[in-house]
Every structure is written in C-alpha cells, then in structure tokens.
Amino acid sequence: SFTPRVFSGIQPSGNLHLGNYLGAIKRFVDMQGSDFETVYCMVDLHAITVWQNPQDLMKSTRELCAGFIASGIDPEQSILINQSQVPEHAQLAWIFNCVARMGWMQRMTQFKDKAGKNSQNASLGLFAYPALMAADILVYHATHVPVGEDQKQHLELTRDIAAKFNHDYGVDFFPMTEPVIEGAATRVMSLRDGSKKMSKSDASDASRINMTDDADTLAKKIRKAKTDPDALPSEAKGLEARPEARNLINIYAALNDQTVDAVLAEVGGKQFGEFKPMLADLAVAKLAPIASEMARLMNDQTEIDRILARGAERARDITAPILRKTYDIVGM
Numbered sequence: 001s002f003t004p005r006v007f008s009g010i011q012p013s014g015n016l017h018l019g020n021y022l023g024a025i026k027r028f029v030d031m032q033g034s035d036f037e038t039v040y041c042m043v044d045l046h047a048i049t050v051w052q053n054p055q056d057l058m059k060s061t062r063e064l065c066a067g068f069i070a071s072g073i074d075p076e077q078s079i080l081i082n083q084s085q086v087p088e089h090a091q092l093a094w095i096f097n098c099v100a101r102m103g104w105m106q107r108m109t110q111f112k113d114k115a116g117k118n119s120q121n122a123s124l125g126l127f128a129y130p131a132l133m134a135a136d137i138l139v140y141h142a143t144h145v146p147v148g149e150d151q152k153q154h155l156e157l158t159r160d161i162a163a164k165f166n167h168d169y170g171v172d173f174f175p176m177t178e179p180v181i182e183g184a185a186t187r188v189m190s191l192r193d194g195s196k197k198m199s200k201s202d203a204s205d206a207s208r209i210n211m212t213d214d215a216d217t218l219a220k221k222i223r224k225a226k227t228d229p230d231a232l233p234s235e236a237k238g239l240e241a242r243p244e245a246r247n248l249i250n251i252y253a254a255l256n257d258q259t260v261d262a263v264l265a266e267v268g269g270k271q272f273g274e275f276k277p278m279l280a281d282l283a284v285a286k287l288a289p290i291a292s293e294m295a296r297l298m299n300d301q302t303e304i305d306r307i308l309a310r311g312a313e314r315a316r317d318i319t320a321p322i323l324r325k326t327y328d329i330v331g332m
C-alpha cells in the first residue's frame with residue numbers, strides 16, 4: 001500500500017489563465033492539508049518540448065511559482081518545485097521511454113493537436129511528453145493527480161506504463177495512480193469560441209482571462225465574451241446546446257464554490273446583460289487579489305528562488321530512493 005500522495009504540474013510557458021486556475025491550481029489548494037502529502041511542480045522540461053526563449057522561460061517559471069503561492073499553495077505545507085531541479089524526473093523518464101510502446105504514444109491526441117499538420121517537424125520531446133509526465137507522477141509514487149479533463153488520456157497512459165513495468169519486471173512497485181477530475185470547471189472554454197478550450201497558446205488575448213489581468217481588463221473581457229441572445233435557463237439541461245452560456249455559468253460556479261444547479265437557481269431567467277456584470281464582479285473579487293499578490297511576490301525573486309531550492313531538496317528525499325530502487329529492479 002502506498003502513502004496517499006498528490007502530484008500535479010503546470011507548464012511555465014507564459015499566460016497562466018483561468019482554465020489553469022479553476023481546472024488545476026484552485027483544486028491543488030483544496031487538496032492541501034487533507035489526508036494527502038502534496039507535491040506541485042512547474043514543469044519546465046515539458047515547456048521546452050516547444051521552443052521557449054530562455055529569458056522568458058525563467059521569468060515564466062518564477063511567475064508560475066508566484067501564481068501558485070498567491071493562489072494559496074503554502075510552500076511549507078506542500079512541496080513546491082521546478083521539474084529540472086529534481087533530476088530524478090528525467091532519469092525515470094528514460095526508463096519509461098523504454099517501457100512505453102510507439103503505438104501507445106501515437107494514439108495521444110494532445111501530440112496530434114500540438115504537432116499540427118507538420119508532425120515530422122515536431123520535437124522528439126513533444127512526442128515523448130507523456131512518458132515524462134508518467135515519470136513526474138510515479139517518481140513520487142503519487143496516488144492521486146488533480147488535472148483538467150484534457151489530461152485524462154495521459155493519466156491512462158501513466159497507468160499503462162506502471163502496469164507494464166510491474167508486469168515485465170514481476171514487481172508491484174508503481175501504484176495505479178487515480179486522476180482526480182472534479183468540479184464545475186474541468187474544461188474552461190475560450191471566451192471567443194465555445195468549441196475551443198481556453199489555452200495559453202491562443203493567439204487572441206481576449207479569448208482567455210490571464211491570472212495577471214487587472215480588474216478593468218478582466219471586466220472588459222467578460223463584457224465582450226461571446227454569448228447568445230436567450231435568457232439563462234433555470235436547470236443545467238437548458239445549457240446543453242449553448243456552449244458559451246454553459247462556459248460562463250461553469251466559471252461562475254467554480255469561482256464561487258457552487259454547483260451549476262445552485263447558480264442557475266439564482267440566475268435562471270436573467271439575460272446576459274444582467275449576468276455578465278455579476279460574473280465580472282465575482283471574477284474581480286476572486287482574481288484581482290491573486291494578480292496583485294503575484295506582482296508583489298515577483299518583486300522578490302531571490303525569495304522565489306530560495307523556495308524552489310528548498311522544495312527541490314525536500315522532493316529529492318522522496319525521489320532519490322524511488323529511482324535507486326527502480327534501477328535495482330532494472331538491473332542497474
């Protein structure tokens with residue numbers, strides 16, 4: 001049996017957005033201080049699977065660390081790390097590259113999305129990304145991983161890798177990690193197009209709420225969000241064919257820690273002209289303090305670097321013995 005332990009990560013690739021917050025960070029905060037040990041990671045090795053300017057990468061890593069802390073991750077209670085500072089992630093990833101099968105990797109929809117039409121020109125790292133992600137999780141023997149819906153397939157692959165390793169070497173060494181995909185906002189959509197997920201890489205800044213947006217920018221983006229002309233329904237099934245409406249209601253529910261049904265019981269019958277200012281006020285109340293705390297923390301980068309160095313030391317107390325044991329099992 002395995003110690004109940006949570007691991008999750010976010011790429012420091014700029015434009016930390018409301019989808020990352022509601023689908024991931026806010027839920028990381030909720031799992032802190034529960035029955036789990038919590039390990040949260042800036043995954044810079046994942047970020048460089050697509051080109052990152054070195055100065056920007058370093059700034060985004062510190063900004064993401066500030067975003068975690070400003071959102072309520074306590075670096076004493078949780079282990080907060082930058083992936084490249086804990087070398088066992090990359091070391092276990094190599095073993096997993098030799099466990100995972102080409103056919104498994106070729107089925108990953110995120111690779112197809114990110115590589116686009118010219119997949120021959122994508123980096124080998126982008127293709128191998130899910131094996132590194134499996135190593136990130138399993139090098140802690142993590143039992144639970146809170147993520148957004150887009151990561152479901154990668155978590156299945158993580159279990160496949162753990163199962164094949166255990167089977168091939170005749171051990172019961174890696175746990176079958178459970179994804180935790182919960183809440184009203186496991187898939188936050190673009191504010192401009194209800195069929196696309198909100199994403200760091202969308203060229204349109206108006207499509208997403210950035211965690212660094214100030215109150216005026218936030219309110220303006222919500223006012224301009226795409227909607228339809230109908231009044232809001234009073235039950236969730238009334239949102240089924242209305243992706244933009246559903247998205248704004250999901251965002252409201254997740255920000256306010258309510259269910260979608262509870263929100264609709266209050267706002268059913270209202271027009272967007274009335275609901276959008278309510279959502280804007282709520283978003284400003286919840287997010288503007290995080291943005292200003294991030295800015296404050298970014299003024300003391302020495303402190304951020306100290307927190308990450310300390311996190312890496314604590315992490316290695318867990319990862320070094322697990323990697324050593326893995327090498328023993330493999331015959332190294």
Ligand code: ADP
Nearest residue numbers: 010011019020023024147148186187188198200
């Ligand atoms: P991105 O997809 O923005 O590049 P990452 O790949 O670093 O971000 O994902 C970090 C976390 O944020 C993952 O748990 C992912 O599932 C979650 N996430 C990303 N986008 C969204 C979204 N639009 N809605 C909900 N969760 C999301």
Ligand code: NA
Nearest residue numbers: 110148150151
């Ligand atoms: Na993602």
